[in-house]
Amino acid sequence: MDKFERPRLSALGALKRRAEEAVTDKPSFVYVTYIASTPEKVWEALTDADLTAAYWGHRNESDWRPGSRWAHVRTDGSGVEDVVGRVVESKPPTRLVATWAAPAEEDREDRHSRVTFEIQPYEDIVRLTVVHEDLNDEGERSQVGAGWPAVLSNLKSLLETGRTLPQEPWLVPSP
Template identity: 40%
Template sequence: MTGSKFVYVTFIRTTPEKLWSALTTPEFIRQYWFDMVHDTEWKVGAPWRMLFPDGRVADTGEIAEFDPPRRLAFKWRNEFRPELKAEGWSRCVMELEPADNAVKLTVTHAIDAENSKFIDAVSGGWPKILSNLKSLLETGAVAISQK
């Protein structure tokens, strides 16, 4: 296999429907994603943008798959760091599977570039974001505040 990949698996004590809602409701996303805005229509083929709280574009892409409450995939590119943008498009897939009284969430973020700086960057961000998501759904509060 060529390219670079980051995979993160967590189990969240919730239902697939509640987790799906948390992944696709902009107001809820802002709570665990450090006040970032996800701007999209949440349907296959729709453009997607992630915006910093001040409105600057962080990342862009497109909704590649939308299969509630099982699978969500994005075509994804960084827009604010030239060295990351130069690596091109990545793919982020979120898979939800019922697991007893929880939901197994698997996030796979991959890019064709070997030794990708972009994948290095997201491998530091995803654990914080997904820990916040898990904490917010299970306790009502995020675990990690903004930097």
């Protein structure tokens, strides 16, 4: 083996090992968007119940401290919670991690998925990365794969223009 090939092959081997360690038997979804905003404003949009109601159609209610419960509550006044979970990690304004479950499965941790929001500033923009992992099956992955782009497009529009999209993007029919 050529002495110049050793470092490259060693790096490739290390990368392969890390990738294999990261593999789980549960599906995940990753979405990245770029927003003309600040980390503080993106954080507020993710954690302020009134702002989430504006672009998501649900109020995300919590004190956002690690260990606290959070709930995705309908805005129709019914008080119905469609998603619940626990705050795993909260580092304003750059990182938020929470579990995600149907209310009926709140006590079944084996049915919880996990959502990580990474907020990374770069000059006058923010890169928002959402990783939704430990999904229960491909059907759930398909649902979040349709939901996250719609919700995050609405969030981006709100932060950049002061208005949400003229129609609820999650209602657009799939081809």
